[in-house]
Amino acid sequence: MADDERKSRNGEIIVVIEEDLRELIPGYLENRRKDMAEIVAALDRGDFETIRSLSHMMKGSGGGYGFDEITEIGRACEDAAKRSQAQEVRDQVARLTVYLDHVVVVYEP
């Protein structure tokens, strides 16, 4: 899977993804925002099993779509959830927020 992440001067995170995935990418990124909301709600309940499950899926899917950083965040968040470390989970949610706010996808054939 094509993946080439680099930061541009204005803070954008440029990710190069193959053109044929264009129709799947907006939905994929939007669903990660929904994951974040679910993780925050699960934190409020102390429901680390839900956080672990959502993070595990993020870890498994991110790189496949070309977003290696999402896989890394998923891995760190899953690990924190297994140890019931609420603050570490919050840190990863914050990291994902920044990433989603700054990622810019460039499609290449």
Add this chain to the structure above:
Amino acid sequence: MSKILIVDDDPEILKLLRFKLSQEGYKVAIAIDAYNGIQSARRENPDLIILDIMLPAGGGYHTLKNIRLTPQGVQTPIVILTGQQDAELRQKIEHEGVEAYLEKPVDYPVLSATIKKLLQP
């Protein structure tokens, strides 16, 4: 046209693989948990199965064992695609006899090459 059954509980993985495999000309069937995976393996008679390990309603290991119980299931190539990094579990699964064991995140070119090799006449 070969038919591939994907058994995975992650909708994003199902979406991605269905899209890419269809582009390559495969017929694709999907199942979202262990129970439906076992049922679909019998009903759909796929040429190859892509199987996740962490699955609701029974788990991938149980699914694998059940699929291998049927005469058609014994002969169907199975590619494990998992985010689970557990050496003991991997050993147990490989002992059951799978044709390939790949880790997530999915590297599609590797998966595609593996499938092509396994479906060669």
